Amino acid sequence: DVKVTQSSRYLVKRTGEKVFLECVQDMDHENMFWYRQDPGLGLRLIYFSYDVKMKEKGDIPEGYSVSREKKERFSLILESASTNQTSMYLCASSAGTPETGNTIYFGEGSWLTVV
Amino acid sequence: GNSVTQMEGPVTLSEEAFLTINCTYTATGYPSLFWYVQYPGEGLQLLLKATKADDKGSNKGFEATYRKETTSFHLEKGSVQVSDSAVYFCALSNNAGNMLTFGGGTRLMVKP
Numbered sequence: 001d002v003k004v005t006q007s008s009r010y011l012v013k014r015t016g017e018k019v020f021l022e023c024v025q026d027m028d029h030e031n032m033f034w035y036r037q038d039p040g041l042g043l044r045l046i047y048f049s050y051d052v053k054m055k056e057k058g059d060i061p062e063g064y065s066v067s068r069e070k071k072e073r074f075s076l077i078l079e080s081a082s083t084n085q086t087s088m089y090l091c092a093s094s095a096g097t098p099e100t101g102n103t104i105y106f107g108e109g110s111w112l113t114v115v
Numbered sequence: 116g117n118s119v120t121q122m123e124g125p126v127t128l129s130e131e132a133f134l135t136i137n138c139t140y141t142a143t144g145y146p147s148l149f150w151y152v153q154y155p156g157e158g159l160q161l162l163l164k165a166t167k168a169d170d171k172g173s174n175k176g177f178e179a180t181y182r183k184e185t186t187s188f189h190l191e192k193g194s195v196q197v198s199d200s201a202v203y204f205c206a207l208s209n210n211a212g213n214m215l216t217f218g219g220g221t222r223l224m225v226k227p
Contacts, residue, residue, distance in 0.1 A: 004158075033214070042204065042219040043159075058214075090158055092215075104208070104215055106151075108158040 003027070004107040006091050012113045019078040021110050023091030032074035033058075033092040033104070034066060043090065049074055081114045088112075117142045121205050121218035128195055128225050136190040136221045138179075138205035146209035148172075148181050148188040153202045153220075162190075162203070195225045 007022040025032065031050050035043040035058075045058030047066040055066050063085060067075040074093075078085055088111050094104040122137045140146065147166045151159040163172030168183035177192045188205060205218040 006158075035217075040219060043215075043217040045214065048214060092159075103149075103161055103164065105161070106159040 006107040006110045010111045017081050021076040023074045025093040029093040031094045034076045035090045037088045083114050086114045117216040119218035124222040126223050131194045134192040134195045138188045146207040149206045151204040197225045200225045
């Protein structure tokens with residue numbers, strides 16, 4: 001079975017804290033993604049990675065960074081959390097070949113509240 | 116650039132009613148199209164997909180047909196159940212990196 005695991009389902013952090021959201025996939029996928037989901041805005045891509053140590057900015061990278069030291073793990077980092085980063089964060093992964101039909105698999109999400 | 120437009124919700128239906136959620140897209144080339152579903156408190160799950168024009172994706176009684184001439188991928192189900200209550204996202208992907216562009220989501224509420 002396909003598995004994308006996000007380490008924390010619910011977090012509450014203070015403004016200015018450094019926050020780490022961890023994601024692990026067990027499918028040997030090349031591509032990994034971080035999205036945030038907000039009511040009325042759907043899902044917006046923050047960062048993605050298509051290989052170890054590679055990263056690309058998505059649509060809303062400001063205030064975030066990422067780390068991919070191992071193929072199975074993709075971390076999202078909020079350097080200094082702010083209240084406007086209160087959101088649900090979704091990690092996803094996919095294989096890199098078109099033959100897969102471009103299916104992307106999602107984790108269950110991490111609810112982050114910044115107070 | 117790519118974009119996906121979905122009908123705004125919430126959509127409220129009685130059990131066994133017919134469901135249509137509209138989705139239209141703008142994209143270069145020949146995108147793959149998807150419907151994802153998010154049940155309360157959970158992440159997104161792939162519901163169905165279509166990778167070329169005139170393909171029909173189907174799963175769990177839901178279906179959607181890739182219409183290139185109208186750039187649409189409307190989701191339909193003949194008889195909804197209370198357990199279908201969820202948020203539905205239309206999405207497209209048209210690059211080897213498999214990035215998805217999502218619509219804003221449509222909340223479906225089915226009443227007994």
